[in-house]
Amino acid sequence: MVLYHLKEKVEYSDRQFKEPPACRDVPPDPCGGPRPRPTSDAPSSSPAAWCRPIPCPHLRPRLSSHQSLPSCALRPRANPCHQRQRPGIQSRAQACLSASPFRMKSAAGLQERRGSNVSLVLDMSALGAVEPLNCGVVTPRERASQEYLLSAGRAxxxxxxxxxxxxxxxxxxxxxxxxMNFVDPKELDIPSHGTKNRYKTILPNPHSRVILRTKNSYNPLSSYINANYIRGYLGDEKAYIATQGPMINTVNDFWQMAWQEDAPVxxxxxxxxxxNEKCVLYWPERRGIYGKVEVLVNSVSECDHYTTRTLTLKQGGQSHVVKHYWYTSWxxxxxxxxxxxxxxxxxxxxxxRQASGSAGPVIVHCSAGIGRTGCFIATTIGCRQLQQEGMVDVLGIVCQLRGDRGGMIQTGEQYEFVHHALSLYESHLSADTGQ
Structure with missing residues (x-):
């Protein structure tokens, strides 16, 4: 009797797949996933139609207009029709995921998010070697900013x-x-670089940042300093270095930079x-050793608005002279x-700079290395342009500076001051030439 019933079940199962009954339309699942598997109380649908996956719009990753998922990521998982459906919300969620490359974790983690009855935790491992969608993608806004900095100007x-x-x-x-062209911290692949930044939002642009030469190649932090090379008049490469005010733990780095770049000023x-603290006292009264660089103060000269020091830097039996200007009236x-x-x-x-005979860049810093530093460099370039060409393009100069270091010239008042300083310089030129 038992054998008879088993044989009957097997034959019924074979007939179910070889001779499917007539199909009847079954309303789609509210979530948009595959149609539910028919129960014994209702005739089954065509296996081909029932197995066709319908992606769930609620679980599809949101893409911007210029992004798309790779075609391999849109393929449905194999044999979703042979997975037994569970009633309720969880069953519909699993049905929606059957056509997605994302895989849901075990049911034990469905209520991890506070304030939600059901939290879908997606497992990204199903994507295999597919690269992140936003990796290296330049957004239209970023592209427009880059084009502006490269082309804007007003002579x-x-x-x-x-x-x-x-x-x-x-x-x-x-x-x-x-x-502004500020740097996203994710662009700097240097562990713990925040310990060497005076302000966490003011970072060196990667393509033009100064890299300290060090023997410790296994520690990228030892070669890091918050400083950028800045182009000068007519795009002269490495005419300046814009940097932040040295911190207690970056004084040695600062002098190492001044030495390796052969900075004259x-x-x-x-x-x-x-x-608040804007900068530490990073030079000695007479003599000091900072890492491998020895700094000697040869003379000090006081003026109305700034103090000048003549320094000698020594390392490994070599030396060179550096002029240090401390402007305090800003x-x-x-x-x-x-x-x-x-x-x-x-x-x-x-x-x-001309008297030194050095081709090294002039190092300029304030506290963050973008505001007053930007004004000084922009005005210097503008004066040279007025002298050589009889015109000036302040907008183009600032765009060039921000292309090298984000945020150069911080406020509208500083931008106005640069124009004022250049107009004063132009008046001097006119008086000297008799125009």
Whole structure:
């Protein structure tokens, strides 16, 4: 009797697959997944139709207009029709996932998220070697910013420069259009680099950052410093280095940079403390050793707005002279009342740079290395442009600076001050040439 019933079940099972009954339309699942497997109370649908997966729109990853999933990721998993359905919400969720490359973890983790009855935890391992969708993808907004920094400009004749200075509102509007070009921390693949940054949002742009030469190739942090090479007039490579004010744990790195780059001049445009610490005292009173670099102070000269020190740097039996300018008349988050002291500082720095005979970059820093530092470098380039070409393109200069280090010239007031300083310099040029 038992054998008879078993034989009857086997024959019924064979007939079920070889001779399927007539199909009857079955309403689709509310979630949009495969149609439910027929029970014994209802005739079954055609196996071919029942097995066809329908992707679940609620679980499909959201893509931007320029992204798409690889075709292999859109293939359904094999034999979803032979998986027994469970009633309820969990059954529908599993049915929706049957046509997706994502795989749901075990049911034990479905209620991990607080405040939710059902939390779908997706297992990305099913994608295999598929690369992340956003890896290396440049968004339309980023592409537009890059194109702006490369192409924007507004050439100003001498007369036009004098007129523009009077229209401060237009200058502020023009400044607001310039992309900041700040760095995403994910772009710097250097473990613990945050310990060497004075401000966590002000980071060196990777393509132009200064890399310290070190024998410890296994520790990338030892070669890291928050500094960028900055192009000069006519795109002259490595004309300047813009960097943050040294911290207690980066003083040795700073002097190592000054030595390896053979910098003829260092310009410091900040006080040591302005409400908060802006920079540490990184030079000695007479003599100091910072890592492998020995620093000697040969002379000190006091001026109305800045102090000049003549330094000698030594390492490994070699030495070279560096001029250090400490400009203290520039208030934090503001602009100076007069641009004349800045123009005098620029003239002295340029004279010392030419006299040194060194082709190394001039190191410029404030606290973050973008605001006052950007103003000094932009004004220096603009003065050279006025002198050589009789015109100046401040917008183009700032775009070039931000292409090398994000955020150079921080505020509209600083942008206005650069124009004011250049108009003052133009007045001096006109007086000298009798125009």
């Amino acid at each position: 100003l004749t001498r007369q036009r420069l004098q007129d523009v200075v009077l229209h401060t509102q237009a200058l502020h509007a023009e400044f607001a259009e310039i992309p 260092i310009v410091m445009i900040t006080k040591l403390k302005e409400k 208030p934090d988050h503001k602009t100076p009342d007069s641009a004349q002291p800045l123009l005098q500082l620029m003239a002295d720095v340029e004279q010392d």
